[in-house]
Amino acid sequence: MTFPPGPRGVIEVSRAFRAFSDNPSKQMLALSERYGGTAGFRLGQENVVFLGEPDLIGEVLLDKDGAFIKDKVTRGLSIIVGQGLLTSEGELWKRQRRLISPSLTRKHIASYAEAMTRSAREYAAKVRADEVRDVHADMAKVTLDIVLVTLFGTGIERGHEKVGHVIDDLMADFQEVIQSWRRLFPEWVPFAARRRSLGNAKLLDAVVFDLVKKRRASGALGDDLLSRLLAARDESDPTRGMDDQQLRDELVTLFLAGHETTANALSWTLLLMAEHPEVDAKLCAEVQRVVGDRAATLEDVSALTYTDAVLKESMRIYPPAHIIGREATREMKLGRWTIPANASVLISPWALHHDRRFFDDPEAFRPERWLDGSTANLPRHVYLPFGGGPRVCVGNHFAMMEAVLTLAAIAQRVRFERVDREAVGVQPAITLRPKGGITLRARLRSGQSPTLASRQTA
Numbered sequence: 001m002t003f004p005p006g007p008r009g010v011i012e013v014s015r016a017f018r019a020f021s022d023n024p025s026k027q028m029l030a031l032s033e034r035y036g037g038t039a040g041f042r043l044g045q046e047n048v049v050f051l052g053e054p055d056l057i058g059e060v061l062l063d064k065d066g067a068f069i070k071d072k073v074t075r076g077l078s079i080i081v082g083q084g085l086l087t088s089e090g091e092l093w094k095r096q097r098r099l100i101s102p103s104l105t106r107k108h109i110a111s112y113a114e115a116m117t118r119s120a121r122e123y124a125a126k127v128r129a130d131e132v133r134d135v136h137a138d139m140a141k142v143t144l145d146i147v148l149v150t151l152f153g154t155g156i157e158r159g160h161e162k163v164g165h166v167i168d169d170l171m172a173d174f175q176e177v178i179q180s181w182r183r184l185f186p187e188w189v190p191f192a193a194r195r196r197s198l199g200n201a202k203l204l205d206a207v208v209f210d211l212v213k214k215r216r217a218s219g220a221l222g223d224d225l226l227s228r229l230l231a232a233r234d235e236s237d238p239t240r241g242m243d244d245q246q247l248r249d250e251l252v253t254l255f256l257a258g259h260e261t262t263a264n265a266l267s268w269t270l271l272l273m274a275e276h277p278e279v280d281a282k283l284c285a286e287v288q289r290v291v292g293d294r295a296a297t298l299e300d301v302s303a304l305t306y307t308d309a310v311l312k313e314s315m316r317i318y319p320p321a322h323i324i325g326r327e328a329t330r331e332m333k334l335g336r337w338t339i340p341a342n343a344s345v346l347i348s349p350w351a352l353h354h355d356r357r358f359f360d361d362p363e364a365f366r367p368e369r370w371l372d373g374s375t376a377n378l379p380r381h382v383y384l385p386f387g388g389g390p391r392v393c394v395g396n397h398f399a400m401m402e403a404v405l406t407l408a409a410i411a412q413r414v415r416f417e418r419v420d421r422e423a424v425g426v427q428p429a430i431t432l433r434p435k436g437g438i439t440l441r442a443r444l445r446s447g448q449s450p451t452l453a454s455r456q457t458a
């Protein structure tokens with residue numbers, strides 16, 4: 001048994017590290033190709049393993065022996081999300097997952113379809129013919145509206161909506177620190193980004209605790225996630241719910257885990273559709289056939305199979321969560337490898353999705369591959385936009401429903417075109433963002449006038 005092969009010596013390792021910092025997933029694919037799947041190296045005191053073999057990835061994600069915890073970067077997010085689902089471990093995570101997942105099953109999120117369609121149609125109605133827009137900024141706004149309404153309900157008071165911007169600012173500062181040399185310094189070193197974060201964290205707590213307190217006091221529970229989490233009770237002890245701190249952590253977690261990822265998925269999809277007018281035309285034809293001009297509903301989602309395939313293919317090419325990280329809590333055997341205690345084990349959905357061992361012509365955007373049977377025999381743990389195993393994304397149905405309904409609403413009225421031919425770069429932060437946004441020109445579908453579209457939104 002051995003540590004996986006990989007770059008060795010100061011020069012090779014620092015070159016690999018630099019390439020990793022620039023684009024972690026691309027570097028993982030390069031190392032996987034060079035070392036036959038899995039590669040490992042030592043970075044200072046830290047052992048890092050890039051895992052590229054699906055059966056071993058399955059072992060890590062399923063984690064039957066409870067040998068893995070989340071990696072350092074994910075754990076670092078607890079500065080923002082505390083001990084919510086994304087960062088908690090052990091018994092706390094198990095209990096919270098049991099309490100929260102029933103609120104995010106297909107059946108329970110059905111009532112959010114209307115809010116999703118409404119926000120997306122309001123956006124589409126505002127788009128003017130031939131204007132050039134940054135659709136990444138647009139999708140961030142649409143998904144922000146959706147997450148605020150679904151988390152807190154429509155009665156959100158003035159001032160409370162700033163919760164979204166505060167979390168986004170916290171995330172930006174967090175990314176700034178972890179992507180630079182500043183991450184090597186202990187947490188108490190007061191860089192500007194960290195000082196700002198402390199102020200923002202206080203502001204966030206004040207707003208979220210206020211929302212929770214008011215909702216508890218009013219006793220008026222609705223359909224939003226805050227109400228559901230307030231009503232959630234432990235099966236083993238029906239008197240036990242979540243205290244305010246836990247509720248705060250879970251609300252911020254759901255916001256953080258669900259907002260930017262979905263915004264990125266939609267932005268990349270709009271770019272790919274602009275680059276592939278034939279896909280855009282097919283998707284539009286499906287929406288016309290299934291939905292026509294009315295507002296799309298939950299019942300339409302399962303009939304929009306091509307739209308679903310476009311999203312699956314877009315998340316194959318640009319998986320919003322492009323790295324999934326774990327840390328080994330003890331030395332262990334993984335296939336033929338020895339993984340030392342405390343090693344970081346990194347899985348890259350991006351590298352897997354672009355690997356020609358698994359996908360025919362992996363760089364081609366071809367939604368049909370999800371409909372014509374060519375992906376029917378994919379090995380398990382190869383297509384991982386939502387992760388896998390017990391810690392699979394708890395919001396995956398929510399995200400797919402939101403993305404399908406948003407795309408449908410946009411396709412009813414607007415088609416986007418590239419403004420220039422320059423490739424849009426990726427900015428692989430915690431999520432896979434487009435570098436510098438995505439600038440596209442909007443064309444109204446024929447027969448669409450702004451007045452007609454606003455009437456449809458009403």
Ligand code: HEM
Pocket residue numbers: 070085086087097253254255257258259261262265319320321324325384385386387388390391392393394395396398399
């Ligand atoms: C396209 C959109 C989304 C993508 C690509 C995505 C991706 C992922 C992935 C890959 C994981 C697993 C991380 C790991 O194993 O370390 C995850 C976990 C999680 N996601 Fe999502 N997600 C999306 C949308 C959402 C939404 C809308 C919500 C909430 C409504 C959400 C809430 C969560 C939470 C709470 C976790 C942690 C689950 C746990 O550890 O038990 N996500 N997501």
